[in-house]
Amino acid sequence: MAQTKKKAVVLLSGGLDSATVMAMVLAEGYExxxxxxxxxxxxxMELDCASEQSNAGAVEHRVVDIDLSSFGGSALTADLEVxxxxxxxxxxxxxxxxxxPARNTVFLxxxxxxxxxxxxxxxxxxxxxxxYSGYPDCRPExxxxxxxxxxxxxxxxxxxxxxxxxAPLIDLTKAEIIQHxxxxxxxxxxxxxCYDPTLDGRSCGHCDSCLLRLKGFKDAGIKDxxxxxxx
Amino acid sequence: MAQTKKKAVVLLSGGLDSATVMAMVLAEGYExxxxxxxxxxxxxMELDCASEQSNAGAVEHRVVDIDLSSFGGSALTADLEVxxxxxxxxxxxxxxxxxxPARNTVFLxxxxxxxxxxxxxxxxxxxxxxxYSGYPDCRPExxxxxxxxxxxxxxxxxxxxxxxxxAPLIDLTKAEIIQHxxxxxxxxxxxxxCYDPTLDGRSCGHCDSCLLRLKGFKDAGIKDxxxxxxx
Numbered sequence: 001m002a003q004t005k006k007k008a009v010v011l012l013s014g015g016l017d018s019a020t021v022m023a024m025v026l027a028e029g030y031e032x033x034x035x036x037x038x039x040x041x042x043x044x045m046e047l048d049c050a051s052e053q054s055n056a057g058a059v060e061h062r063v064v065d066i067d068l069s070s071f072g073g074s075a076l077t078a079d080l081e082v083x084x085x086x087x088x089x090x091x092x093x094x095x096x097x098x099x100x101p102a103r104n105t106v107f108l109x110x111x112x113x114x115x116x117x118x119x120x121x122x123x124x125x126x127x128x129x130x131x132y133s134g135y136p137d138c139r140p141e142x143x144x145x146x147x148x149x150x151x152x153x154x155x156x157x158x159x160x161x162x163x164x165x166x167a168p169l170i171d172l173t174k175a176e177i178i179q180h181x182x183x184x185x186x187x188x189x190x191x192x193x194c195y196d197p198t199l200d201g202r203s204c205g206h207c208d209s210c211l212l213r214l215k216g217f218k219d220a221g222i223k224d225x226x227x228x229x230x231x
Numbered sequence: 232m233a234q235t236k237k238k239a240v241v242l243l244s245g246g247l248d249s250a251t252v253m254a255m256v257l258a259e260g261y262e263x264x265x266x267x268x269x270x271x272x273x274x275x276m277e278l279d280c281a282s283e284q285s286n287a288g289a290v291e292h293r294v295v296d297i298d299l300s301s302f303g304g305s306a307l308t309a310d311l312e313v314x315x316x317x318x319x320x321x322x323x324x325x326x327x328x329x330x331x332p333a334r335n336t337v338f339l340x341x342x343x344x345x346x347x348x349x350x351x352x353x354x355x356x357x358x359x360x361x362x363y364s365g366y367p368d369c370r371p372e373x374x375x376x377x378x379x380x381x382x383x384x385x386x387x388x389x390x391x392x393x394x395x396x397x398a399p400l401i402d403l404t405k406a407e408i409i410q411h412x413x414x415x416x417x418x419x420x421x422x423x424x425c426y427d428p429t430l431d432g433r434s435c436g437h438c439d440s441c442l443l444r445l446k447g448f449k450d451a452g453i454k455d456x457x458x459x460x461x462x
Contacts, residue, residue, distance in 0.1 A: 015405055018429045062301065063300055064298050064301060065294050065296070066294055066297060066298070067297070070293065070295060070346060071344055071345045071347075071348045073293075080353045080424055082269050095232075099347050099386065100344075101343075101344045101345075101347030101385070101386070102340060102341075102343040102344035102347055102384060102385060103342045104384070105344070105380070105381075105384045106337070106340040106341060106344060108340075109333060109336045109337040109339075109340040110337060111329075111338070112333040112336055113299060113302055113334070113337060114302045114332075116332030116333055117302045117332050120292070121390065128449050136383060136384060136385055136386055136388065137383075137384050137385075138388045139383065141383045142380070142383045145380040145382075145383050145384070146380050148376055148379065148380065148386075149336070149373070149376035149379065149380040150336075151376075152367060152368075152370065152372045152373045152376050153335070153336045153367060153368050153373050153376070153377070154332070154333060154367055154368075155331060155332075155367055157367065201435035
């Protein structure tokens, strides 16, 4: 009799990090239920990439509509200019206006709801605390606090199951993430990281997210397969 | 110069509990930003009541569409029968199928997102751990754990503000809630608690929520102003 695989809910954004996480979770033998969000982001091309990534082995992929843009407060969901820089050293360590308030809290809450229904006890998120933009909800203390909250929040927790929020990239550099993903066969041409891509899908090369991604590929000694405006 | 009021985000469901909470928050002098959800609930009449309640003093009322029904798993959002009983003693202490997985986690996450944008540091929710249906996310340990998570999750927390999740009804009986609300002028005719109301707005009188409400009014020695099927 075939052994039943453990189920995992994997947050899949269409970006480089979550594509890598999904490959890691598949390699560990989980049955992957992929979850993405249409949250008023200006760079909705992410969702096409998430869909392509999910084809790499998820048993299902749900895209949930959520309405974070109605609160405003971020350049990713409101009509604010996405900041651009010539060089990564210009990132000043301040929390940038691309921060979407409480986004990862909302995303993980939906993942928790779905995990309850699926009877899955493992949720994976591709946050990364080294090469990142300084968002508070990408830090290990946030992930740990969410896990601590998830157990009393749910029937699973009350019944003595242990819900775990996994953030396997949390301590990796972008270059390490890319190298690890390539070893697992991730196709990074089918991921997008740009906050402000052109209509035909080229990355701007100057937003925080592009600068972090480009530095990662450069440090890894590999050319980013994604097209850029200045290619 | 007029003193600026402290802002609060108040979760307003249209039910008895959250209407009482809103009256308490207004009485404490907060500027109230009321938040409701259209989450695929079968008893959408709640939202009309929430709207009427918000007119009692909130500076604004947002209704956010969320998509919990796509996950299923609850009689409130899926095509499952709402359990009915003849008497409150038949509630057996098990978590009933009206439980919506991780609902309060999702609701509070949105409240947190809005609080970030508003620069509000106080969120109020009308959960109650005495006369309730045994949902895990109505217990004090959940509320405390969410607050502990909310601080590292947000810019406000990182900047040293203290976000507080208030659950002022947590230790009150339903009768005490009703008596307190009446002293603050809450119009309970404009609240609904039924999980399965008729199309013309009468409460069934037999779902868990009706039974808890009816017992509360009986214990308070007051007639519930809401119409019931068997009136």
